[in-house]
Amino acid sequence: MIELLAADWNHWPDGLSPAGIAATAAAAGVAGLELGVYDIEEELAPGRLAEWHRLGERYRVPVRRLLYSMPPGRWPTGGLGSKVMRFRLLEQMEALVEIGSDLGLDVIGLWPGADPPDADREMVARTISELSVLANRRGMRIAIEPKPDTVVSTPGDVLDLGATAASGDAIGVLLDIGHEHAAGRDPSAIVPRLGDRLLHIHLGDSDGDPDADLPPGHIHPLDPFLAALEASGYQGAMSPDTYGAVASGALTGAEALEETMRRVSAYRMSR
Numbered sequence: 001m002i003e004l005l006a007a008d009w010n011h012w013p014d015g016l017s018p019a020g021i022a023a024t025a026a027a028a029g030v031a032g033l034e035l036g037v038y039d040i041e042e043e044l045a046p047g048r049l050a051e052w053h054r055l056g057e058r059y060r061v062p063v064r065r066l067l068y069s070m071p072p073g074r075w076p077t078g079g080l081g082s083k084v085m086r087f088r089l090l091e092q093m094e095a096l097v098e099i100g101s102d103l104g105l106d107v108i109g110l111w112p113g114a115d116p117p118d119a120d121r122e123m124v125a126r127t128i129s130e131l132s133v134l135a136n137r138r139g140m141r142i143a144i145e146p147k148p149d150t151v152v153s154t155p156g157d158v159l160d161l162g163a164t165a166a167s168g169d170a171i172g173v174l175l176d177i178g179h180e181h182a183a184g185r186d187p188s189a190i191v192p193r194l195g196d197r198l199l200h201i202h203l204g205d206s207d208g209d210p211d212a213d214l215p216p217g218h219i220h221p222l223d224p225f226l227a228a229l230e231a232s233g234y235q236g237a238m239s240p241d242t243y244g245a246v247a248s249g250a251l252t253g254a255e256a257l258e259e260t261m262r263r264v265s266a267y268r269m270s271r
Contacts, residue, residue, distance in 0.1 A: 002229065003237040004264055005064050007202075009036035011253035013246045018048075022055035028257045032056070032064035034109075034239040038074060040095045049099070064237055065200060066100050067109035067145075067174075068092065080112045080127045081119030081151060089127065093142070094134050101138040107199045107236065108135075109174045111145040112152055119151040121161065129165045136167035143174035143199035148183045148210045155190055159197060172197040176241060178204025178213060181220050188228035201229075201238035203260055213244030215251075215259040226267045 006025035008018075016024065025033055035052065037043045044066075056062040070079050070089070079089045093110065100108045110131070115124060128144070135142045144158045152158055155173045162171035173194055177187040181204075191198065203216040216222045242256035251259075 002234060003031040003064060004261070005032050005034045005237050005239040006030045006061070006257055007034040007036065007067070007239040007241060007243075010240060010242050010246055010256060012036075013243070014253050016253065018051055018055055022052075022059040022061050024254045024257065025061045026059035028254070028261050030061060030257075030261070031237075032062045034065035034067060034237075035063055037066055037068045037096065038071075040092050040099070044096070044099055063103055063105075065105065065107065065109060065239065066096060066103075067111060068096050069111045070114045072114045075114030078115045078119055080115045080124040081121070082115075083123065086123070086127045090130055090134065093131055097134050097138050097140050097142075100140055105140070107141050107143050107172075109143045109145060109200055111147065111174070113147060113150055115151040117149060117151055117153065121151065124151055125161045125164055128162050128171055129167075132162070132165035132167040132170035135170040141170050141172055141199055143172050145174035145176055145179075145202070147176065147179045154183070154185075155194060159194075169197065172199035174200045174202065176202040176204060177216065177225055178202070178206045178241065179210050182206035182208055182210040182212065184208075186224075188224040191225070191228040191232050191234070195232075198232070198234060198236070200236055201234075202241035203238055203264075204241045209244075211244045213242045213246075215242055215245065215256045215263075216240065217263040218259075222263050223267050223270075226264070230271075 146152045180187040205214040205218040206212040240260040
């Protein structure tokens with residue numbers, strides 16, 4: 001059974017507290033939470049983790065995924081392909097792997113959004129290989145999220161750059177279907193090619209803008225993608241990523257989550 005989670009960052013523009021996010025997620029009927037992380041020392045400080053644990057038990061929405069994001073504003077010289085900053089990334093990811101393992105997770109996410117298309121691919125591949133070693137030490141896997149106009153712009157880039165990873169299949173794909181629609185690709189056609197390297201999914205939609213973050217099914221039908229997942233035997237988790245739409249004021253995080261749940265539930269009921 002595929003777990004449907006709620007991503008906390010979709011509710012940041014609405015100013016919800018962790019308690020508000022947990023309550024909203026519980027009301028929607030999701031299985032747990034995905035937490036967005038920019039800095040381990042901030043978002044995953046011991047006190048914050050303890051709070052999420054208490055809220056998870058109270059509302060029955062445990063933390064099930066962690067996503068480390070690298071926006072250009074925080075990483076102006078890049079990360080994966082930077083001779084200097086990649087060491088900061090490795091430190092952060094080592095801590096994230098340890099925290100994820102302590103939480104009982106088997107997959108954590110990474111969005112390397114600060115590395116441009118012309119980043120040093122040899123250095124990027126080397127860093128990814130080192131990340132695979134960190135993950136393998138704790139029995140974890142790292143799902144890398146591709147996005148147009150970055151060095152990891154397609155799911156194939158993840159597989160190619162991770163092909164020489166030191167620790168086998170520790171590296172896989174976090175497939176954001178909104179990014180795929182923005183690039184003019186059909187995400188349902190990509191699923192069979194990924195096999196067991198498909199580690200996590202972000203549900204969204206796009207009118208061509210990779211930052212549109214529309215709720216899934218808003219423009220492109222969601223059912224073909226869900227059918228492809230079902231046919232593939234995927235048994236992981238998926239979370240809506242609707243931050244851009246919520247930040248624009250088009251709808252609230254709760255409304256985006258409810259819309260996502262309606263479409264996923266309608267598909268499941270039709271089977």
